[in-house]
Amino acid sequence: MASQAHVETLAVREQFDTAHQQQDASTLGMWIFLLTEIMFFGGMFMMYTVYRAVYPHVFGLASSTLNEMIGAVNTAVLLCSSFTMVLAVRGAQLGRRRTVMLFLILTIVLGLVFLGVKGFEWNQKFQEHHVPGLAFHMEGTSQQGPAQLFFSLYFAMTGLHALHMVLGCGLMLYLLWRTYRGTYSAEYYTPIDMGGLYWHFVDVIWIFLFPLLYLIDRHLK
Amino acid sequence: MNTAVMPERENYLNASYGLKSWLLTKDHKRIALLYLITITLFFLLGGVFATLIRLELLSPNGHLMSSDTYNKMFTMHGVVMIFFFLIPSIPAAIGNFVLPMMIGARDLAFPRINLLSWYLLVIGGLLAIFAMVSGGVDTGWTFYTPYSTSYSNTWVIATALGIFVAGFSSILTGLNFIVTIHRMRAPGMTWFRMPLFVWAHYATSVIQVLGTPVLAVTLVLVLCERLFHIGLFDPALGGDPVLFQHLFWFYSHPAVYIMVLPAMGVVSELVSTFSRKAIFGYKFVAFSSVAIAVLGFLVWGHHMFVSGQSLYAGMVFSFLSYFVAIPSAIKVFNWTATLYKGSISFETPMLYAFGFIGLFTIGGLTGLFVAALGVDIHVTDTYFVVAHFHYIMVGGAIMAYMGAIHFWWPKMTGRMYPEGWAKLSALVIFLGFNLTFFPQFILGYLGMPRRYHTYPDEFQVLHVFSTAGASVLAVGYFIPLVYLLWSLRYGKVAGANPWGATGLEWQTASPPPVHNFDVTPVVDCDAYDYSRVIREVVEIG
Numbered sequence: 001m002a003s004q005a006h007v008e009t010l011a012v013r014e015q016f017d018t019a020h021q022q023q024d025a026s027t028l029g030m031w032i033f034l035l036t037e038i039m040f041f042g043g044m045f046m047m048y049t050v051y052r053a054v055y056p057h058v059f060g061l062a063s064s065t066l067n068e069m070i071g072a073v074n075t076a077v078l079l080c081s082s083f084t085m086v087l088a089v090r091g092a093q094l095g096r097r098r099t100v101m102l103f104l105i106l107t108i109v110l111g112l113v114f115l116g117v118k119g120f121e122w123n124q125k126f127q128e129h130h131v132p133g134l135a136f137h138m139e140g141t142s143q144q145g146p147a148q149l150f151f152s153l154y155f156a157m158t159g160l161h162a163l164h165m166v167l168g169c170g171l172m173l174y175l176l177w178r179t180y181r182g183t184y185s186a187e188y189y190t191p192i193d194m195g196g197l198y199w200h201f202v203d204v205i206w207i208f209l210f211p212l213l214y215l216i217d218r219h220l221k
Numbered sequence: 222m223n224t225a226v227m228p229e230r231e232n233y234l235n236a237s238y239g240l241k242s243w244l245l246t247k248d249h250k251r252i253a254l255l256y257l258i259t260i261t262l263f264f265l266l267g268g269v270f271a272t273l274i275r276l277e278l279l280s281p282n283g284h285l286m287s288s289d290t291y292n293k294m295f296t297m298h299g300v301v302m303i304f305f306f307l308i309p310s311i312p313a314a315i316g317n318f319v320l321p322m323m324i325g326a327r328d329l330a331f332p333r334i335n336l337l338s339w340y341l342l343v344i345g346g347l348l349a350i351f352a353m354v355s356g357g358v359d360t361g362w363t364f365y366t367p368y369s370t371s372y373s374n375t376w377v378i379a380t381a382l383g384i385f386v387a388g389f390s391s392i393l394t395g396l397n398f399i400v401t402i403h404r405m406r407a408p409g410m411t412w413f414r415m416p417l418f419v420w421a422h423y424a425t426s427v428i429q430v431l432g433t434p435v436l437a438v439t440l441v442l443v444l445c446e447r448l449f450h451i452g453l454f455d456p457a458l459g460g461d462p463v464l465f466q467h468l469f470w471f472y473s474h475p476a477v478y479i480m481v482l483p484a485m486g487v488v489s490e491l492v493s494t495f496s497r498k499a500i501f502g503y504k505f506v507a508f509s510s511v512a513i514a515v516l517g518f519l520v521w522g523h524h525m526f527v528s529g530q531s532l533y534a535g536m537v538f539s540f541l542s543y544f545v546a547i548p549s550a551i552k553v554f555n556w557t558a559t560l561y562k563g564s565i566s567f568e569t570p571m572l573y574a575f576g577f578i579g580l581f582t583i584g585g586l587t588g589l590f591v592a593a594l595g596v597d598i599h600v601t602d603t604y605f606v607v608a609h610f611h612y613i614m615v616g617g618a619i620m621a622y623m624g625a626i627h628f629w630w631p632k633m634t635g636r637m638y639p640e641g642w643a644k645l646s647a648l649v650i651f652l653g654f655n656l657t658f659f660p661q662f663i664l665g666y667l668g669m670p671r672r673y674h675t676y677p678d679e680f681q682v683l684h685v686f687s688t689a690g691a692s693v694l695a696v697g698y699f700i701p702l703v704y705l706l707w708s709l710r711y712g713k714v715a716g717a718n719p720w721g722a723t724g725l726e727w728q729t730a731s732p733p734p735v736h737n738f739d740v741t742p743v744v745d746c747d748a749y750d751y752s753r754v755i756r757e758v759v760e761i762g
Contacts (some may be wrong), residue, residue: 021404025401025405145460186258
């Protein structure tokens with residue numbers, strides 16, 4: 001069963017001449033996709049930049065209400081997940097099926113931990129009335145509007161990032177299933193490679209989000 | 222030739238039958254035809270809105286519809302024509318069909334993604350149509366805040382969602398083209414041997430890939446603003462509505478080049494083929510496409526000269542907008558130089574190419590008027606601007622699209638269209654177009670604002686001219702619809718290369734086999750090397 005699936009996917013698709021060309025095309029396609037993702041998040045980063053420049057003080061105050069320890073822990077969790085992802089890709093290069101499965105599972109678990117912590121944080125924000133809308137209220141400033149802008153960006157950016165994490169976990173589950181079925185080998189593991197690129201990309205987005213949202217003007221606290 | 226002797230030769234059309242073989246196809250040629258049918262339907266829909274607009278404007282007091290209805294009409298005309306017709310038109314329909322063949326590939330790099338992109342366009346289109354039949358949308362195709370986020374009581378969410386989904390269709394097409402051009406070229410097909418159509422599509426794809434995500438995220442934020450009142454564009458909370466305009470035009474100005482760059486690629490092919498000469502200054506034309514794509518990202522602020530952006534920003538954007546004229550002019554000059562001493566023949570595609578060059582030049586030069594700060598203040602939001610961009614989009618992009626359809630029709634279907642009718646309709650379209658839109662330049666200069674459906678009596682004569690022209694234009698578009706469908710059954714059988722053109726797509730049968738080429742071609746000469754082409758004897762008419 002496993003070997004049958006193995007043969008099936010090793011076959012180069014009809015539009016390609018060689019396996020190398022196929023892998024090359026997939027990699028280039030993935031990088032271009034990530035480029036579009038950068039532009040997608042870029043719109044929000046641009047808005048963040050503009051509004052932070054216009055309302056530096058309120059943004060600092062609003063940022064100080066976030067718990068930087070939780071953010072730091074989550075950053076560590078995500079970095080670890082990138083590490084396990086790399087090990088999964090390495091395992092795929094060496095054709096070690098069980099290694100790949102182990103590290104994919106670990107990656108998913110770490111991803112879920114991140115999402116869990118994020119959910120906990122969001123819940124806290126709900127209780128503190130820091131969610132944009134009618135009930136919004138932040139202590140310590142009269143500029144409720146701009147404070148709300150910060151949290152609009154906070155929820156939009158972390159929400160979009162979390163959505164990418166959810167999709168990433170789904171992708172990892174799919175790769176796990178295909179690995180279990182024996183689809184990949186040391187000769188053909190492009191999807192795992194591509195999944196890795198995606199996972200690292202989502203990681204890198206967070207690396208920018210964490211300082212921008214959590215670590216501005218902590219002294220205002 | 223083989224094709225004439227053996228009419229049963231297997232090709233992409235008769236290789237398999239049934240609805241499923243089309244809806245689940247991975248063949249770029251079939252997907253191109255799916256696109257062609259889809260966008261033709263959207264073109265008709267957008268045309269219906271245009272007709273209603275022109276009818277309403279026949280009289281100064283607007284008897285046909287209320288102001289609210291009129292707002293919906295021009296909005297839906299814009300939304301349908303731009304997002305569901307012009308953006309996918311040449312790349313997704315024509316480019317999908319011929320681009321892989323032009324570089325000697327069997328298919329695009331990602332055939333399944335190609336099919337997915339068609340489905341995304343259809344889903345996006347259905348969402349937009351749902352919005353229209355439910356009551357329409359009245360924000361203008363530009364969705365300016367805070368009207369779109371706080372005040373409009375129409376179907377903004379469904380429409381924006383439809384555009385969002387269709388945007389991903391555009392992104393995936395661009396991604397597919399870039400990878401295909403990089404990785405799928407036949408042996409010997411170097412970058413500087415590629416037809417200029419391919420260069421134009423490469424530049425277009427870069428814009429699609431880099432620009433469209435920004436529109437997508439902007440629309441998401443508009444949706445969030447409407448649904449959750451998050452305030453990012455709401456001045457009441459300290460948000461900035463002009464920021465929306467920046468984000469919107471960051472995509473939507475380059476989107477103009479998504480529409481016109483492929484058209485320029487088509488014209489390069491047509492001018493060369495029908496003057497039987499290599500394009501003058503190949504590399505200049507190739508790099509001018511890239512230059513337009515790059516500069517196109519740096520000029521969005523010229524849509525916002527009166528929005529309250531800083532004067533210095535306005536000056537820089539004005540200056541950079543003038544820069545875009547340089548690569549555009551290079552193209553026009555080089556096409557003209559190609560014609561010089563060429564053996565020019567006047568088949569229908571060439572008529573459209575001539576139409577493009579003339580009308581694009583007028584559209585481009587009036588673009589310089591509106592790129593000038595002082596003049597723009599006078600003509601902002603007038604019919605001058607309306608006329609200007611219709612010269613680029615209808616006079617430019619759609620002219621080239623029509624030329625492309627006629628040029629590659631024999632390749633797509635294996636049949637010739639009737640040349641006499643085609644020439645007639647090309648002429649009708651050219652005359653109808655000018656009659657419709659030239660009066661609008663004058664109207665705008667005299668002060669007729671856009672998006673109004675009542676106007677002072679003295680403007681009526683020009684509006685009547687414009688509406689009369691639109692009727693002529695409609696006839697012009699209707700004739701090809703009839704004879705092209707007619708030709709599917711009754712048209713003369715076309716040979717592999719009825720025009721004596723040089724592209725690789727002409728070196729395979731018409732219609733092409735499923736994998737495009739029986740043997741992968743090996744390229745050993747530049748594009749447009751007419752000394753090598755042996756013209757098949759095909760009587761046209």
